[in-house]
Amino acid sequence: MAGVVVQKYGGSSLADADAVRRVARRIAARRNSGDDVVAVVSAMGDQTDELTALALEVNDRPDRRELDVLLSTGELVSCTLTAMALNALGQPAKSLAGWQAGIHTTSRYGRAQISSIDVSPIRRELDSGNIVVIAGFQGIADDQDVTTLGRGGSDTTAVAIAAALGAERCEIYTNVDGIYTADPKFVPAAHKLDEIGFEEMLEMASYGAKMQPRAVELAMVYNVPTYVASSFTETPGTLIHEGADNMDENIDGDRVGEVRKKVRGIATDKGFVKITMLGVPDRPGLAARVFEPLSAADVSVDEIVMNAGSDAVTDFTFTVTGADLERALEVVQPMTEEMGGRGVVSTGGLAKVSIVGTGMRDEPGYASRMFGALAEHGINIELITTSEIRITCIVSERHVGDAARALHAVFELG
């Protein structure tokens, strides 16, 4: 039996009809090499943004159910065109919308999660000799409503299908040729990684690298080797796989050089706002009281910092993306007043700079080297958050490039 490969092509790889034909040639070449191919496609170019803008023209707060159906059309267009382009190359191919491909999701419009995949429609088409082209980013909820998976959701579609099919691997084709030690836009010395572990990639993706964190998480849970490469070149990309996470245990042979650099990469992400509720009563249940209404208002709270002082009042700080600022303030301003707090302050234009690496686990000293490097460059730290294998500093967006370059140098990633 031939293996199955799942390939995903992003919107920048499908900008126009010529690009669709180019992608079809790549898919056909993969099919001709012997494997069954399932291709997952995103909407062409900026179509998702254009459809969103159109929705905002008729309603400045569009219903999320309607918005999801609207946005899902972008991928329907690209998957049918890709199937047609494959036909033109003599390849039998069939498109499937999310609901046709058996992709069941939760019903949280705009940010739905895949709950299960019934692979029988995909299997049926593969067994008939078709290349299957699936509309990414979308699925169907229990009530037959179309849902979307949020930004970058097509990555998740691809990994989930690869897991459900037991595919050999998932290939994510995009406009960059892999995962870099840092964003080359900020750090000219950044270089591409040949491989990276799931855990490290999950932190990188969650803190700014361009892959949906949920996709990495799924790949990790189902152990799907995932290859990220350019759809424009034949340059080798980056393989995300289990083995690469444990390289710090593998201190013999070729990898020694890499192991010594225990930071694997620098992640950067922009567009955050810090919101502080000043002088609110420091009582048990404060966090729940704040975050339940924020969640109900569909505000995605990012990082949370609370310093319980010795006083009866405290300052309560959290971050959100710029897009959620207005909705967040609508919730916390009246709440702070009601609680007898001193007011709400928000600071926009913030960015995160993170160092990530499994080698940092149980190794002290990374934090102080990081803070030292930032201090040396006169970069003020607004907030700090950490995980076992990551340290993140929130700084002004103005400083994000300087910070990334400084950290890339100090941790010898060049």
Next chain:
Amino acid sequence: MAGVVVQKYGGSSLADADAVRRVARRIAARRNSGDDVVAVVSAMGDQTDELTALALEVNDRPDRRELDVLLSTGELVSCTLTAMALNALGQPAKSLAGWQAGIHTTSRYGRAQISSIDVSPIRRELDSGNIVVIAGFQGIADDQDVTTLGRGGSDTTAVAIAAALGAERCEIYTNVDGIYTADPKFVPAAHKLDEIGFEEMLEMASYGAKMQPRAVELAMVYNVPTYVASSFTETPGTLIHEGADNMDENIDGDRVGEVRKKVRGIATDKGFVKITMLGVPDRPGLAARVFEPLSAADVSVDEIVMNAGSDAVTDFTFTVTGADLERALEVVQPMTEEMGGRGVVSTGGLAKVSIVGTGMRDEPGYASRMFGALAEHGINIELITTSEIRITCIVSERHVGDAARALHAVFELG
């Protein structure tokens, strides 16, 4: 219980976001008057043509299954935007794709017919107090494939839903303010009809008036009064209903004046090609032998003329639309050769001019007056076809305006 009204809005009424908002205001006004409203919408402006052009960029003979999914996205965009625009007016509204609205069709892609409608999803939303906005022109076949109903298919969606719901009436809103005695582009003296019968409208629509004949047929079979009017003005439109067909029996009162003019209208339609297979053997089964492979090649044969002569050979003539010419010739050229015929000739740039009216039934003399009027204007007739209540002459497209004006005058429709 409030009545239900089905309204349909065409693409020219939904050209951009402003137009969508305007349509939403009209739907909301209808809802506020007390009736439940189901709105069926076409794709915005020229979107169907643009999507078709995009398909042809990647494949000059796109697979029809894929093309149907692609084209169906146009109506998904317009129905979600219309629902959002209704929400912005404070009206609860929900969009349904064809497959969500229970619109089951045959699986003849691109020209599918509605086979049944399960109205329970629509009823459920109406019962919840929603205005239901349905993507026209599309449905779902037994194999879960999305299908489209062909040009003007949204008219059919609207009438079929009105019939299935037992709606009071179906309202077709478009860019013209009703059904005219002739196309005003050709005949300045043409005037709008206040009413017209189903049979007459079916002939008018089949021979060029802008409404899908299948929609008229459904309205006739299920006796759904159908009102055609402008979405841009409040000018009264034309009511298509059963009573109006029998006006020639109703010779008392106000209608006498109209009854005397037994031709109700002039229909015109362009873009035809006449194909003649010369000198083919005149044997039983000839027609079947010609039309089966044409049908298999998805060529829609329009009119057929065969004069069985006294010879053993005959000329076999039929018409198709310009779009089908190439596919038709690919079938009949080798076939004519194989049959030992003398060759195939085709004449393009043809148009149909028809006179329609139930008053013509069993009344001789209309044909000769029609042919006489055309002869008087030096217009050559290529083919003639008739029904009980219609006479059609196929003429050169160059003459279609002259012919329509001449007939409008001679049958005193001005």
